[in-house]
Amino acid sequence: QLQLQESGPGLAKPSETLSLTCTVSGGSISRSIYYWGWIRQPPGKGLEWIGSIYYSGSTDYNPSLKSRVTISVDPSKNQFSLKLSSVTAADTAVYYCARDGRTPYSSRGGWFDPWGQGTLVTVSS
Amino acid sequence: DIQMTQSPSSLSASVGDRVTITCRASQSISSYLNWYQQKPGKAPNLLIYAASSLQSGVPSRFSGSGSGTDFTLTISSLQPEDFATYYCQQTYSTPHFGQGTKLEIK
Numbered sequence: 232q233l234q235l236q237e238s239g240p241g242l243a244k245p246s247e248t249l250s251l252t253c254t255v256s257g258g259s260i261s262r263s264i265y266y267w268g269w270i271r272q273p274p275g276k277g278l279e280w281i282g283s284i285y286y287s288g289s290t291d292y293n294p295s296l297k298s299r300v301t302i303s304v305d306p307s308k309n310q311f312s313l314k315l316s317s318v319t320a321a322d323t324a325v326y327y328c329a330r331d332g333r334t335p336y337s338s339r340g341g342w343f344d345p346w347g348q349g350t351l352v353t354v355s356s
Numbered sequence: 357d358i359q360m361t362q363s364p365s366s367l368s369a370s371v372g373d374r375v376t377i378t379c380r381a382s383q384s385i386s387s388y389l390n391w392y393q394q395k396p397g398k399a400p401n402l403l404i405y406a407a408s409s410l411q412s413g414v415p416s417r418f419s420g421s422g423s424g425t426d427f428t429l430t431i432s433s434l435q436p437e438d439f440a441t442y443y444c445q446q447t448y449s450t451p452h453f454g455q456g457t458k459l460e461i462k
Binding site: 277279327331339340346 | 390398445451452
């Protein structure tokens with residue numbers, strides 16, 4: 232059974248870089264035809280897709296965050312990571328990782344399943 | 357950007373009721389529409405993908421329909437565990453979620 236788990240600091244300072252890692256178990260990132268994604272949810276608000284990555288390193292980012300986001304993958308550790316730079320209080324959110332059902336063969340379609348449990352990151356000095 | 361608008365934003369219903377939630381896209385998205393359920397403090401859970409396909413393990417009282425710009429999620433007979441927030445999501449272009457519909461107990 233595929234499982235995902237987010238890890239990283241729960242606190243980030245304004246203007247600094249937020250860094251999180253997602254560890255995948257029960258399946259291999261490098262043997263998957265799917266992308267792997269990050270989604271966030273500010274407290275009490277809705278869901279926002281941040282970006283996704285294929286095991287080869289090919290990425291797709293939300294245009295609204297693209298200038299600040301870097302997603303990378305380490306197939307040898309079965310992990311993928313998120314870096315969000317120049318954070319502000321508006322970046323305070325629960326950050327989720329999930330398998331993104333899109334493939335390199337089609338930019339459309341797909342769905343997020345399964346999801347990690349999520350990790351709260353607070354941006355505060 | 358394709359915007360997704362859900363209605364209603366909140367809904368009160370009773371156990372056993374039939375409930376319908378609507379999601380409208382700002383332009384045609386074919387059938388690239390998914391539905392998720394989220395309970396407080398938990399990650400979203402995929403219910404319906406590609407507008408009308410039931411995800412494995414999801415009870416058959418959940419169903420989805422629609423194509424183009426108008427979509428619906430229907431719960432045929434509400435159960436106590438169904439009270440949650442529901443989100444639609446389009447994957448025709450940059451993945452984007454609706455604002456959510458909170459389903460509460462009447």
